[in-house]
Amino acid sequence: MGKVAVAAAVVCTAAVCAAAVVVMRRQMKSSGRWAKAEAILRELEEKCGTPTAKLRQVADAMTVEMHAGLASEGGSKLKMLISYVDNLPTGDEKGLFYALDLGGTNFRVMRVQLGGKDGIIKQESEEVSIPPHLMVGSSHELFDFIAAALAKFVDTEGEDFHLPPGRQRELGFTFSFPVRQLSLASGTLIKWTKGFLIEDAVGEDVVGELTKAMERLGLDMRVAALVNDTVGTLAGGRYNNPDVIAAVILGTGTNAAYVERAHAIPKWQGLLPKSGEMVINMEWGNFRSSHLPLTEFDQTLDVESLNPGEQIFEKIISGMYLGEIVRRVLCRMAEEASFFGDTIPPKLKIPFILRTPDMSAMHHDTSPDLKVVGSKLKDILEVPNSSLKMRKIIVEICDIVATRGARLSAAGILGILKKLGRDAVKEGEKQRSVIALDGGLFEHYTKFRNCMESTLKELLGDVAENIIVEHSNDGSGIGAALLAASHSQYLEIDNS
Secondary structure: OHHHHHHHHHHHHHHHHHHHHHHHHHHHHHHHHHHHHHHHHHHHHHHOOOOHHHHHHHHHHHHHHHHHHHHOOOOOOOOOEEOOOOOOOOOOOEEEEEEEEEOOOEEEEEEEEEEHHHOEEEEEEEEEEOOHHHHOOOHHHHHHHHHHHHHHHHHOOOOOOOOOOOOOEEEEEEEOOOEEEEEOOEEEEOOOOOOOOOHHHOOOEHHHHHHHHHHHHOOOEEEEEEEOHHHHHHHHHHHHOOOEEEEEEEOOOEEEEEEEEHHHOOOOOOOOOOOOEEEEEOOHHHOOOOOOOOOHHHHHHHHOOOOOOOOHHHHHHOOOOHHHHHHHHHHHHHHHHOOOOOOOOHHHHOOOOOOHHHHHHHHOOOOOOOHHHHHHHHHHHOOOOOOHHHHHHHHHHHHHHHHHHHHHHHHHHHHHHHHOOOOOOOOOOOOOEEEEEEOHHHHHOHHHHHHHHHHHHHHHHHHHHHEEEEEOOOHHHHHHHHHHHHOOOOHHHHHO
């Protein structure tokens, strides 16, 4: 009997030891896993680093590229496009003006009644969805559809809107696709983006196409200005504040436009405008420099994108890509550190499944157990259980990626201020410079916005009090109508 008890005790002890070994192995495996995940995180932090000195190098590189792009066509990765807008709104404009904003699968029609010093007396707008078949049909069909929606909108014009007798309605056309601008109110389409593919429109004047469609319908309306959304934002900002010198869009994509002295544009061939100024559409998303802090994740994202080697700045600072960079970091952690356990969540393999609004929600999670992070992992990546440790690492990844984007955006703005000589305090001068900002990333991603604004202050030092960042909500839509007003064919009559 004693022998049996001893044998049983030995078996039990062996079982306990074996269990302890399994637990210990698991713990070692787990701690090894976390150590590897931590190592990937620290490497990311180092590669995404944006110390002040580096940001100054980026700003200097931006200024150099601006000079090169203004000197000659193709002289820089920055296109520095001449917009032909040489008269920005002053706030004195009067009358009824229309705007058409086409930049994606929806377009917007808008009308505003301007009352001079009384500002915008009334405005109305309507959004219209473009049927998918028209996005790949013919130019004729697309512009006929747009003109018909515009005509229908004109028919609902109420008594609050007043067009003087004998006058033609005038329209500002925001067209957010690559265009070779030929004059203020003409430009040929270079290529379609955003899911459009209408081959017979490429190389055609988009204002001409719209005008012909309006004529076919008997709609008497003149396109007074063809602008892109960033130039529209600049116009909307200037209407409200005469100190606005530049506009930046930080949304799904990113761009900047600013007011340049006409004599500082060597590639400008025509007569210098009376105002002495010209709005330049930088297309700054295409900026690149050896000083940009790029990681392996940015490089693979670029190689696998639809436009490899292009839009490098946009790919590290804009809303289209921030969430995708976070997904790629998590993918590496899942593969090399078994971050989500022994299997990689299949959903994690899907490009762009993690959108920037989801990243923002996780980054802003202040609950003690990071509940929002847990629910996003569950809903998007189908990870049912996540530890607090895992959630904390994910928040840190979001912080690293967003901070880099925000700080580089600030460096880009400093580059513009340097080009204009507004980055230093001038003796006896209190020169206010206002930057109009718009876009969902800037508007809704609070930590991104706050970081960008504080970085700009950090870079500007004593000048910071003279530089103001203003949110210009829906600047591009209203901006196009305001540019139609500031370039109206009836301007001289009204002034006299």
